[in-house]
Amino acid sequence: MVKHCSYGTCKSDSRYPDKLNGAKFIPFPKPKTNLEKCMRWIALCNRPQDQLNINKITKNTYICTKHFINNDGPTTEYPDPCDAKSGVIKKARHLPTRQLFTGNATCNSVSEASNITEDMDTSTTDFLHDIACQTSEQLFSSMDMLAMGARIHQLEKENQELRAALAAYQSKMQSVRSTSTQTNIHVENFSVESVSNSKIKNLFQYYTGITYLRFLMLISFLFPNGTNSDVNHVTYDSNREEVKRLPVDQQVFLFLCRIRNGLQVKDLACRFNLKIQSVSTILKGISKYMYLRLGSLSYWPHRSVIIQNMPSVYKEEFPNCVAIIDCTEIKIQRPSSLLCQSQCYSEYKSATTLKSLVVCDPNGSILLVSDLYCGSISDNDICVKSGFFQHLQSLMERGYLHPGDSIMADKGFRIEDQLAEIGLRLNIPPFASSAQSMSAANVTLTRKIAAHRIHVERAINQIKCFKLFSRKIPVSLLHSINEYWLCASLLTNFQDILVK
Structure with missing residues (x-):
């Protein structure tokens, strides 16, 4: 595999070993394993964004040892290449030295922090107090503690606002559901009435294959006692409550939409605001009932x-x-x-x-x-x-x-x-x-x-x-x-x- 150097304007190429002068190729840090180091190396290489970025880093991305201290690759003290823009090479960053501090310094830090965080709640103040009152080691400065406390206070405030908004939304949805149940509304946007009264021409015939007037004639033949009668002659496989609540003319309309346009069961469940199992139950019951009613007639005239x-x-x-x-x-x-x-x-x-x-x-x-x-x-x-x-x-x-x-x-x-x-x-x-x-x-x-x-x-x-x-x-x-x-x-x- 040919190796190229990704650093600045370097043209090192493994195909021309005589021009390398003993330099070797170091694999680029991978974003998945060491994102921070990868970002540092990309910035130090100073290549255009479209040529070198996180998405361009692969297992075949390299940088030659010419750009490290002593031309010997990364070391513990100098793990990064020199800056391609300024030529400066920086030492490795170490954790801050753990320093002991006296009680007076601690008290001063706490007093300063208490003046700025007066509006914070008790839990945030206690958290800062626990950090500031360490008597063995100092890991954060006073400004770090103040910034951390302000950030925590801001996040807690945002969390409370989001919780309040979520509670209001849930309350509103519950009220809508209860109103829908009380008024026995199952089909709001897609029903016999909404489609027949649509301003789109012949929309009802598009969904059912017959006009609205002939649909009413079909309903009167299938259900002579009316659609609001307590006696429903349709036999269903399961005793589902929402199937019983849906009027039979809406069920016939659902069945016609199924066979005329080939609508899937899940689509019908979404349109009629029903469960998938209820739609399957309706299709089986209405198809059997219409098969018996329409099949009982004699269509051959004299x-x-x-x-x-x-x-x-x-x-x-x-x-x-x-x-x-x-x-x-x-x-x-x-x-x-x-x-x-x-x-x-x-x-x-x-x-x-x-x-x-x-x-x-x-x-x-x-x-x-x-x-x-x-x-x-x-x-x-x-x-x-x-x-x-x-x-x-x-x-x-x-x-x-x-x-x-x-x-x-x-x-x-x-x-x-x-x-x-x-x-x-x-x-x-x-x-x-x-x-x-x-x-x-x-x-x-x-x-x-x-x-x-x-x-x-x-x-x-x-x-x-x-x-x-x-x-x-x-x-x-x-x-x-x-x-x-x-x-x-x-x-x-x-x-x-x-x-x-």
């Missing part, structure tokens, strides 16, 4: 209602096609189990995913959404396991569908035989043959189907606008992911229709 509200172009081209189906996938964190990794791996996404079947009407409104299955499942299998064919059969029996009605899908759904058993038809794009090119009629049919099948993809995109599903789902959330998925999917029906 075929006459669907045909009556079809877009005009759709009605001309596919008058008997009452629904459009497609599958979608959401990414999840990779499970630790190799079996789960294999089951959830999707070749289409090249990642571990969960897959769901989504059914919408020609206007893009959700008619049916299945639970989430492992990403490796095929489109045909998910139609079977989700009970889609049984649901169509029950609609046929009730007269909601007629024989000859059709379902639109893409080429991945080879379910013609299952639908034929029910009495329905399947509209999918025609397959191209490798032997001959596609006919003009088939090209036109493919374009028509693609133009209308885009509505189900737009409906799926509406669901994924709930940002909880636009990122990887953590494994810790998989136990309740079906509840979140169904609620987000059906809440899109509270938004404006896609096709107007």
Whole structure:
């Protein structure tokens, strides 16, 4: 390692030993072990601040012996180099000689000190008296004692002022907490009322995905007896007092903020002034309750209602096609189990995913959404396991569908035989043959189907606008992911229709 001298304008360099004239390199004192000595040497070297300072001192910082007495490095009597500015070298500083002093000197010192420290408290005066009345050795002068006493008095005064300020602040915080508890205020800055009355346009819809008016409609459906009713049908995992005090409309608002913007539990706890455990309890309880309430409804209207509200172009081209189906996938964190990794791996996404079947009407409104299955499942299998064919059969029996009605899908759904058993038809794009090119009629049919099948993809995109599903789902959330998925999917029906 090349060694350089850090002293003044010295240019000693270990690469040129013939120019050293027998000089050696002494390591610089380290700031961590000997800060005072390090600071002295830096000052004596008289180098610019940006070239030599405490932060520049490393194990490779040296000074040559040319700058010490007799060119022999530091000694006990001369431990420091000479001053680079004046050339003066100073001897080592020793502790003051212990001198005995008589009682008269002591008394004079005490009398002088007592005149200056009249305003000091008793403890400070006693401390100075103990120092001044030593009869064996004198370690401090009278001026040192006076300066020390004044400093102690000043620190005690500052300590008393800080204690008084701290006590006043604690008293003020206690009064604020007691007032908040008495008035039962849990949400001050972030609540349904504050967000709905905000001057920022569409702020409530930004946080929940629905307008404030439709939010009130949702609350009236979920809680027919009102939010202030003593009977709360939501079941919670734990019996927490602050969960009971928070109104149920605020709890639903909290849940919507969670799924719409993907807000973390700790963020929600801060916004709603709740504990993290209470937020988790609310999310579990509200998700289960909304899953049961929204899932109990029938979203598939009679075929006459669907045909009556079809877009005009759709009605001309596919008058008997009452629904459009497609599958979608959401990414999840990779499970630790190799079996789960294999089951959830999707070749289409090249990642571990969960897959769901989504059914919408020609206007893009959700008619049916299945639970989430492992990403490796095929489109045909998910139609079977989700009970889609049984649901169509029950609609046929009730007269909601007629024989000859059709379902639109893409080429991945080879379910013609299952639908034929029910009495329905399947509209999918025609397959191209490798032997001959596609006919003009088939090209036109493919374009028509693609133009209308885009509505189900737009409906799926509406669901994924709930940002909880636009990122990887953590494994810790998989136990309740079906509840979140169904609620987000059906809440899109509270938004404006896609096709107007």
